Amino acid sequence: xxxxxxxxxxxxxxxxxxxxxxxxxxxxxxxxxxxxxxxxxxxxxxxxxxxxxxxxxxxxxxxxxxxxxxxxxxxxxxxxxxxxxxxxxxxxxxxxxxxxxxxxxxxxxxxxxxxxxxxxxxxxxxxxxxxxxxxxxxxxxxxxxxxxxxxxxxxxxxxxxxxxxxxxxxxxxxxxxxxxxxxxxxxxxxxxxxxxxxxxxxxxxxxxxxxxxxxxxxxxxxxxxxxxxxxxxxxxxxxxxxxxxxxxxxxxxxxxxxxxxxxxxxxxxxxxx
Amino acid sequence: xxxxxxxxxxxxxxxxxxxxxxxxxxxxxxxxxxxxxxxxxxxxxxxxxxxxxxxxxxxxxxxxxxxxxxxxxxxxxxxxxxxxxxxxxxxxxxxxxxxxxxxxxxxxxxxxxxxxxxxxxxxxxxxxxxxxxxxxxxxxxxxxxxxxxxxxxxxxxxxxxxxxxxxxxxxxxxxxxxxxxxxxxxxxxxxxxxxxxxxxxxxxxxxxx
Numbered sequence: 121x122x123x124x125x126x127x128x129x130x131x132x133x134x135x136x137x138x139x140x141x142x143x144x145x146x147x148x149x150x151x152x153x154x155x156x157x158x159x160x161x162x163x164x165x166x167x168x169x170x171x172x173x174x175x176x177x178x179x180x181x182x183x184x185x186x187x188x189x190x191x192x193x194x195x196x197x198x199x200x201x202x203x204x205x206x207x208x209x210x211x212x213x214x215x216x217x218x219x220x221x222x223x224x225x226x227x228x229x230x231x232x233x234x235x236x237x238x239x240x241x242x243x244x245x246x247x248x249x250x251x252x253x254x255x256x257x258x259x260x261x262x263x264x265x266x267x268x269x270x271x272x273x274x275x276x277x278x279x280x281x282x283x284x285x286x287x288x289x290x291x292x293x294x295x296x297x298x299x300x301x302x303x304x305x306x307x308x309x310x311x312x313x314x315x316x317x318x319x320x321x322x323x324x325x326x327x328x329x330x331x332x333x334x335x336x337x338x339x340x341x342x343x344x345x346x347x348x349x350x351x352x353x354x355x356x357x358x359x360x361x362x363x364x365x366x367x368x369x370x371x372x373x374x375x376x377x378x379x380x381x382x383x384x385x386x387x388x389x390x391x392x393x
Numbered sequence: 394x395x396x397x398x399x400x401x402x403x404x405x406x407x408x409x410x411x412x413x414x415x416x417x418x419x420x421x422x423x424x425x426x427x428x429x430x431x432x433x434x435x436x437x438x439x440x441x442x443x444x445x446x447x448x449x450x451x452x453x454x455x456x457x458x459x460x461x462x463x464x465x466x467x468x469x470x471x472x473x474x475x476x477x478x479x480x481x482x483x484x485x486x487x488x489x490x491x492x493x494x495x496x497x498x499x500x501x502x503x504x505x506x507x508x509x510x511x512x513x514x515x516x517x518x519x520x521x522x523x524x525x526x527x528x529x530x531x532x533x534x535x536x537x538x539x540x541x542x543x544x545x546x547x548x549x550x551x552x553x554x555x556x557x558x559x560x561x562x563x564x565x566x567x568x569x570x571x572x573x574x575x576x577x578x579x580x581x582x583x584x585x586x587x588x589x590x591x592x593x594x595x596x597x598x599x600x601x602x
Contacts, residue, residue, distance in 0.1 A: 128571040169594070
């Protein structure tokens with residue numbers, strides 16, 4: 121018989137995982153080769169010895185789940201970069217608006233300036249400083265003369281107008297006063313009295329109506345307040361009665377329990393030592 | 394091995410995994426609570442180093458949290474999780490080789506109350522002497538395990554301590570089931586020789602305990 125089991129077959133036999141046919145075959149082999157069986161038994165003994173190696177006790181650490189992978193939108197790098205760029209551009213725009221930069225290139229000259237361009241006075245050609253002074257002084261003298269003449273003329277006109285207007289007004293007033301008769305004055309006074317009387321009457325009527333309304337509302341409020349107060353008092357009394365009833369029931373139950381306990385344990389003695 | 398409540402909870406965690414895959418933070422937290430001890434112990438047995446085991450466990454669960462949505466089948470969660478853990482174990486092994494650093498746990502702090510084994514113990518209601526012996530034996534067996542190659546160690550730990558099926562180990566390591574069994578065979582054979590060298594047998598262990 122040339123059958124010789126391999127290591128996997130022997131191990132399967134050792135762990136009882138071999139099928140029946142193979143097992144019988146192997147048992148027959150062991151009868152012829154008892155040294156192989158002894159070797160397997162030795163291995164089984166090794167397993168038994170090695171089983172004395174104990175497990176170590178260990179406590180599982182708490183589990184922390186790292187959620188940093190999920191970043192909110194405002195923390196994403198793309199948004200930060202784009203926001204940074206937008207902020208920079210905005211800053212430049214604001215600065216540009218405030219400073220008003222101007223870049224010019226003319227006659228081979230590049231000029232960068234900020235703010236409003238200073239207006240340069242145009243100097244006519246051929247005019248000297250003396251001439252200019254002369255022109256200014258002559259112009260000023262002429263102007264002063266014309267102003268003085270205009271002012272005196274205006275003053276005269278104004279005075280004349282005022283005098284005319286006042287005298288006319290005074291004349292009219294005197295005329296009206298002299299034309300007013302005694303009857304007209306009386307009718308005016310009586311008219312005035314009637315108006316005053318009417319006004320007073322209206323005032324008193326209105327005042328009485330308001331006062332009446334106010335008193336009525338006051339009385340209604342007071343009666344509702346009284347009703348509410350009564351309702352609350354009744355509720356309070358009801359609650360107190362309920363509480364008393366509850367306490368009474370509880371007391372009854374406790375008494376019953378104590379009695380039951382006394383009845384059910386008649387021979388029990390109390391030891392204090 | 395008797396099934397603990399944790400084991401039962403792990404077996405019935407399909408709905409939990411489904412919810413966690415859909416982004417339920419609470420379910421993800423519960424998954425970590427359920428599997429942290431297993432992944433830590435797998436890594437600890439792989440490195441015999443608390444710090445590295447903590448490092449791998451934390452990385453594994455961070456990776457789980459990030460990639461759980463991409464898990465195709467809920468039934469494959471266990472092997473998928475161990476795949477992540479194994480990959481981080483291998484990464485740490487490469488780093489360790491490159492830096493040649495060592496953990497303070499590698500230093501023997503001595504016996505008695507100063508020993509770190511006292512600090513690591515959680516079964517305070519047990520007999521302290523017996524508990525210390527258990528802890529010493531665990532470390533001794535752990536040191537035997539460390540003498541195996543990485544490939545054999547991965548398979549032995551997954552099968553013997555993590556209770557994975559050969560199929561699940563094959564899925565986790567992305568190798569064939571026969572290769573897994575073969576590595577297991579040579580792993581156990583290697584362990585047998587190591588134990589013989591150190592004169593550790595069933596009888597001596599029984600006497601010690």
